[in-house]
Amino acid sequence: ERKMIREEIESREDEKMIDAAQMNNPEPEECFNVNYLRIYYGGKSNLFPYSDIHKWLSYGHDGKHPGCDEYYFGRREFSFTLENDVYLRYKSFKNASSMEDAIKSNFPYKIDIGAVYSVDPDKRHAYSQTGTNVFTPVERELVFDIDITDYDDVRYCCSGADVCSKCWPLITVAIKVIHTSLTEDFGFKHILWVFSGRRGVHCWVCDPKARRMTNEQRSAVAEYFRVYKGNENNARKVALMGYSLHPFLARSYVDYLKGFFEGELQATQSIFSTKDKYEKILAMISDEDIQSELRGKWENSARSSLSEEAISLVRWEQLKNTLQSKKHKAPTLRMCVEEIVFTFTYPRIDLEVSKQMNHLLKAPFCVHPKTGRVCVPIDPNNCDEFDPLAVPTLSQLIEEINSGGSRMDVDDDEDSDTSLLAKSIKFFRSSFLEPLLKSCKEEIESSYKTKIGKSKDSFSW
């Protein structure tokens, strides 16, 4: 039986992508396989955590309290992408079991989560577009999408869909910067970071306040996070004006970016070591004389016994010293050093994903069709440990089942971490779901009490 599956894998090619980068992706055994997908979502294996996802998206409205809105879950939009790129939007489910049934009868390649609407997405056509019962989003997590391909102009190890241990740290730094800001600046408490399955991460901010934000407010937060304004049409893609950094940027710089730039980044990317590389940086200095001065120093020191990393560090010091002494020449030089650090290290989020409530985003614990990897949660307080290339793949999980190696029912009392996915699910529950549900239930209870209190008053005379 194993042989048969293997043959199927080898004969199933991904004909749909003409994109050249895809052609270079090896290891057909690790790729996606529709039969494995059926095992993942289906029957006895219980790999996909249906009830956890349902509990999360119910936000405490489990019907056990009179203040619960039993229709809340049913108003959430899901979308399925099926095997032949068939795309089904506006799917909604009354409860966990109808969601499970739908997934088990469709085996979607991708599941997206949308907003909670004013009415069941399934029944939206029954409501007119004017008047009081309009079909419109009413709640949606504040979400962020960080994709390594947006950093292509500053990473030299990979490009396009590839990611490796040298460039992944850019994502790690992005998580740290954004997470710190979400908690310290915006005061959010219930934040889920998820691996996107191939080359980036998604962030779900689930506080009630966050879910009720308007598009304008989401846009404001996204813009607050935006620093990089670049494309191939401009050379200076980060322009830090003013006489100091905003406290958010200053903290990010001091706590994360500066150290990363001067340490790990030099080691993995050696951004000054060749002429092509350092010319790109010189182009960010808006003074021709300074450019020439540095160019002169570097062109002539080509022969050196130092490593690429050491050369880069030396040149960085030279650049800093030169700019320090000359920064009063023009306002655009004032924070040139910081601009360079920000260009290479500061998070680049996809603004469009965050700005609108109706934007769909892939569900956690999906399997990525190109890599076979599960979209597992990432611990923001330990994100240095996360390795995208060590995330369990679909075939590994199936292998594990076949060899009968572990219990598939993840029990919180179980001490044995033998199941590959168990650790992720445990983390999801203990770090995210439980605190979230506790706080949701408190909120449901207190707003219920307020409502009761109010109506009691209206009867008193």
Place this chain on the structure above:
Amino acid sequence: MEVIRSQKRTASNDVVSNPKIPLYLTAPPLEVRLEEFELFAIDRLRVLKGVSDGLARGKNPKEMDDVVDALWKEHMRHSDASEMLNKDIISHFVIRLVYCRSDELKKWFLSMETALFRHRFRLRNFEAQRAIVGEFGLPYKAVTGAELESLKERLGQVVRSLGQISPSVVNDICCVSVCFFSFLSFAVEAVYYKVPFEEVPDLVAGRRVLIQKGHAFVAGSQLVSLVVTQFRSHISKALILTNRKWMTTIREREKDRLTPIVEALSTTYVGPDYSQSSEYADISLKDIDQVSKSSFPLCMRHLFEKLREDHHLKHGGRMQLGLFLKGVGLKLDDALAFWRAEFSKKVGSERFDKEYAYGIRHNYGKEGKRTDYTPYACQKIISSAPGAGDHHGCPYRHFSEDNLRAALGRMGLSSRGMEDVMDKVRNKHFQLACTLTFEAVYGTSCDVGINHPNQYFEESQKILKSKTPAAPV
């Protein structure tokens, strides 16, 4: 407003010594003559149109303050302060009635009234501003004592991060003076309000405030953001209610009296949206390359060239160029053929049909909620945010100087013409820069100013056709 009668108006009892800015929270029990109903509205429309023009020309906030001041004095002033206040209130409510009737009108009204409010607010002194904040009934307190102390350093950082001394001034002052000057002008303000960050989205977006644990610390001088958000939210809700009332009762009841006036007023001042093709905008596929070189504004030319070069454009580019082409008269079938021809060179025709055709049909109102989307105006394009791999946006704003000069050179500008354009760019007058480009390319003047890419196209076609009426241009 229930109160329209053809009788003499009773004088208001308000004793108003300073020109007060009403919040238009409720329709006041005033009476107004039928003639004044229309005249007041027209005067206010002149003000709102002036605001719209000023914004379209990319005027900065200080310039807009002056524009609003002048417009108000010209059209809305009255020797009797209470008469002036009445006209203010009445005209607002009349126009609200006129402009509540479609999404497009509502959006315009909301934007312009909010901008008008913003600049009138900015023109008041601090005490008057605080009074207005009070009128909104906002529960936000000033930060004092130990809390203020603990924030002072970071508040100072915020102020300095926004500090703007113009480059020319810096060159004239030596280093020591700059530091001293900095110290003087970047002091932390005396009063800060602690408000939820959601209340001041524009300050958050611009990183103009310190934010901590969900609270934004808004300086006295930034109060305008706070009230403008409130104002806009209130007017937005009011428009929906007014529309409902209009549809259910007023329109029918007033069909012999006010309704004709209301309907006439709405067509007066909204600019063309280029959603319908005119005689100057009707191109077909075979003309498109030629027409792109002869009549496209720089933003669209750039997108078009990149599309031909890369056989691909990212979403922002597809929207900006796609809707422009629709406005220029490209029919849906031709559009599909055009994009398909390009994209299939990169991703294959199958993938085009699966992933991109839907979007094009969506733009033409054939999918989804079937809105017939209108091409983007300059204001929208200028305020977009092209990122890595994008080519949309406004080249006058988003290109580096070198790239812009090269592009203008390819359009045939002389070095003298280019300098004029670059001068406008440096002063952030992007639409004026585009207008100057237009004037240089076609050797004519454009008094109105460019505020829409399709306008550029149509004006260009007009000129070219008048020169060689027979040949396709």
